[in-house]
Amino acid sequence: MSSAEIAKPAPPPEDNPADKLLPGEHTLPASWWTSQKVLDFEKKAIFSKGWLYTTHSIRFKKAGDYYSFTFLGMNFFIIKTKSGELKAFHNVCRHRAYPVVRKEKGSSIILGCKYHGWSYNTDGKLTKAPHFNEIEGFDPEANSLFEIKCHTGKHGHVYINFDNTDSAVPFEEFFEGLEDEMNEYDFEDYEYHMSYELDGEFNWKTLMDGYQECYHCPTAHPGLATAFKMETYKVVPKGNYCRHYAKIVEEEIAIPTEEADADEESSWFGFGKKKQSTTKKTEPIKKENPGGAFNGLWCYLFPTNGINCYSPAWYSIRVLPITPTRTILQYDIYTKKGLADDKKKEFVDFLQQVELEDYNLCVATQKNLNQGVYSTGYLHPLKEKGVLYYQGLVKDMVKKHYNLEQEAGKEINPAWVGGKENSEEAAELEALCAKIECQGSNPETKSGLEW
Numbered sequence: 001m002s003s004a005e006i007a008k009p010a011p012p013p014e015d016n017p018a019d020k021l022l023p024g025e026h027t028l029p030a031s032w033w034t035s036q037k038v039l040d041f042e043k044k045a046i047f048s049k050g051w052l053y054t055t056h057s058i059r060f061k062k063a064g065d066y067y068s069f070t071f072l073g074m075n076f077f078i079i080k081t082k083s084g085e086l087k088a089f090h091n092v093c094r095h096r097a098y099p100v101v102r103k104e105k106g107s108s109i110i111l112g113c114k115y116h117g118w119s120y121n122t123d124g125k126l127t128k129a130p131h132f133n134e135i136e137g138f139d140p141e142a143n144s145l146f147e148i149k150c151h152t153g154k155h156g157h158v159y160i161n162f163d164n165t166d167s168a169v170p171f172e173e174f175f176e177g178l179e180d181e182m183n184e185y186d187f188e189d190y191e192y193h194m195s196y197e198l199d200g201e202f203n204w205k206t207l208m209d210g211y212q213e214c215y216h217c218p219t220a221h222p223g224l225a226t227a228f229k230m231e232t233y234k235v236v237p238k239g240n241y242c243r244h245y246a247k248i249v250e251e252e253i254a255i256p257t258e259e260a261d262a263d264e265e266s267s268w269f270g271f272g273k274k275k276q277s278t279t280k281k282t283e284p285i286k287k288e289n290p291g292g293a294f295n296g297l298w299c300y301l302f303p304t305n306g307i308n309c310y311s312p313a314w315y316s317i318r319v320l321p322i323t324p325t326r327t328i329l330q331y332d333i334y335t336k337k338g339l340a341d342d343k344k345k346e347f348v349d350f351l352q353q354v355e356l357e358d359y360n361l362c363v364a365t366q367k368n369l370n371q372g373v374y375s376t377g378y379l380h381p382l383k384e385k386g387v388l389y390y391q392g393l394v395k396d397m398v399k400k401h402y403n404l405e406q407e408a409g410k411e412i413n414p415a416w417v418g419g420k421e422n423s424e425e426a427a428e429l430e431a432l433c434a435k436i437e438c439q440g441s442n443p444e445t446k447s448g449l450e451w
């Protein structure tokens with residue numbers, strides 16, 4: 001998209017005064033932040049049904065370039081095909097399930113499994129299976145890699161959806177309006193800079209709770225108050241995503257003249273940096289703001305992704321649940337083309353400072369949630385509207401999936417890919433395994449196997 005086509009930043013919608021008259025909403029109970037069973041349900045009900053942000057298409061330069069990921073214990077990779085599109089596949093060989101790619105990133109138009117030598121092309125088609133041409137009736141076509149739904153948006157963002165059922169929701173329906181929202185930012189003018197990861201002892205929702213409000217910002221992020229007008233911070237729920245709005249500080253501020261000269265390159269990302277000055281001479285100057293009138297484009301994407309755009313850089317976050325009390329946070333940063341190295345560093349420092357503050361909040365909060373003495377707390381109907389919104393989606397989707405399983409009388413895993421061509425015997429054995437899991441082998445005690 002050329003700069004001329006960049007849409008004007010949309011102002012946030014006005015508050016509805018009636019919203020202030022809705023007290024009494026509480027968080028979900030703390031047990032939802034500690035229970036393995038709840039996480040198991042969330043995987044099926046939420047993470048295997050929604051569209052999950054992965055990466056940006058700019059990182060794939062040529063056919064065969066791939067990146068591998070692990071979400072919710074599922075290994076998959078995204079690859080640029082010979083025809084130029086991006087496709088996602090479970091990283092599971094169709095022969096005996098060995099991983100087909102074994103690096104975080106790489107490039108190859110032939111993906112050879114290093115166990116028995118089966119090979120696949122960039123479309124996931126089986127092209128070689130040593131000695132299987134001797135086997136009558138073996139159909140290579142039926143042994144392609146398991147494909148995962150993959151959507152590349154018009155701004156290059158790449159999403160996947162594990163839902164392998166007929167009721168999978170199309171991307172445009174799930175994130176209605178999101179792509180248009182992104183018209184305000186020229187993603188083409190940015191290039192990949194770096195990634196980093198944090199490993200935290202907290203539930204994924206502990207992080208999202210803080211992410212979805214800035215009620216905590218004045219107390220927990222004192223540096224941010226110099227960059228944003230906290231009173232203007234607003235989270236507006238849309239279609240399975242929320243737009244965050246805040247006005248940046250642009251007023252003239254009094255800075256000692258000599259100090260200002262010395263820090264000419266300082267921007268509004270130098271949050272909280274107190275400069276030493278020897279001069280007493282003070283004149284009002286305009287604080288440099290590389291964002292100009294741009295107030296930022298910050299989007300939370302349900303359930304666990306964020307795309308946050310500033311003038312010098314934009315970054316994405318993937319929040320990946322590992323256990324009920326352990327979560328991995330992955331950040332990718334893209335900087336404006338031609339941005340000076342010190343500016344890049346300034347942005348990364350800013351981001352990591354804020355993330356560290358949030359990370360510490362999450363660790364300490366989770367410890368208390370684990371104690372079992374706290375259940376729910378009041379949420380402010382406006383200041384914590386984003387928390388109410390996403391927790392409401394969590395609650396509704398988990399309840400709906402629970403009811404589905406109750407009606408079906410069996411577990412339903414939308415990400416399941418192995419069952420379609422299975423033989424009757426395999427289905428029977430799957431059912432037997434489910435019974436054993438459910439009841440144990442001893443119907444009297446309903447406990448597990450007794451040795």
Ligand code: FES
Nearest residue numbers: 093095096113116
């Ligand atoms: S597991 Fe891949 S070739 Fe056997």
Ligand SMILES: [Fe+2]
Nearest residue numbers: 210211221358
């Ligand atoms: Fe925060």
